[in-house]
Ligand SMILES: Nc1ncnc2c1ncn2[C@@H]1O[C@H](COP(=O)(O)OP(=O)(O)OP(=O)(O)O)[C@@H](O)[C@H]1O
């Protein structure tokens with residue numbers, strides 16, 4: 039059976055001001071693929087994700103999500119942004135945060151089904167005990183998992199995560215990678231943590247103004263032997279890309 043294309047990017051160029059941040063990007067992401075995106079600071083990763091989400095518009099070229107422009111597909115994409123500024127003085131609970139993921143421009147009030155889905159996802163991510171906790175009473179890792187729950191509660195077909203394991207300890211990282219591995223949907227995860235290459239991803243994209251795609255991301259290495267440094271890996275991916 040032919041694999042269905044979830045996202046198709048053609049000749050994409052993007053600039054905020056004068057200088058191009060992304061240049062001539064071409065990419066197909068297939069349904070249920072798990073893609074990691076790595077690259078240096080300022081390379082354009084977050085910008086690329088925002089374009090996929092329809093939060094930014096291409097300067098040139100096109101992006102299609104299931105054959106539609108991303109802005110018309112927004113509600114079916116789960117997103118965990120790189121930086122979320124919680125106002126910790128607000129007495130907002132875990133449940134409130136997760137439920138936000140059920141709202142969109144057409145739906146402004148919760149229904150019974152929303153509470154049900156919220157409970158289901160908290161159960162699935164083993165967060166049930168935290169449901170009534172205030173966000174100010176959570177650890178960084180717990181907060182990150184709650185944000186993942188918020189991204190998943192709308193049952194999206196595509197999940198886009200920007201640095202989901204940043205500032206989380208090794209145990210927490212492993213937990214998040216395990217959850218991600220088991221989720222069956224199209225996943226695109228930006229990470230500075232190259233351990234992600236050993237966590238069941240299908241392909242890795244290196245983004246630094248241009249995009250370089252690679253099929254066999256862990257090069258047959260096991261994590262214990264993986265003493266390559268990030269710069270060597272970046273260099274390798276740039277020189278040996280499949281596109
Ligand atoms: N709103 C903006 N206006 C102007 N320039 C911006 C804006 N947002 C980002 N940039 C610039 O675009 C470039 C790419 O930024 P982006 O945030 O996409 O990088 P990144 O790969 O996600 O980096 P990091 O690994 O640090 O998160 C940077 O040079 C940044 O300064």
Ligand SMILES: [Mg+2]
Nearest residue numbers: 083084085120
């Ligand atoms: Mg970023």
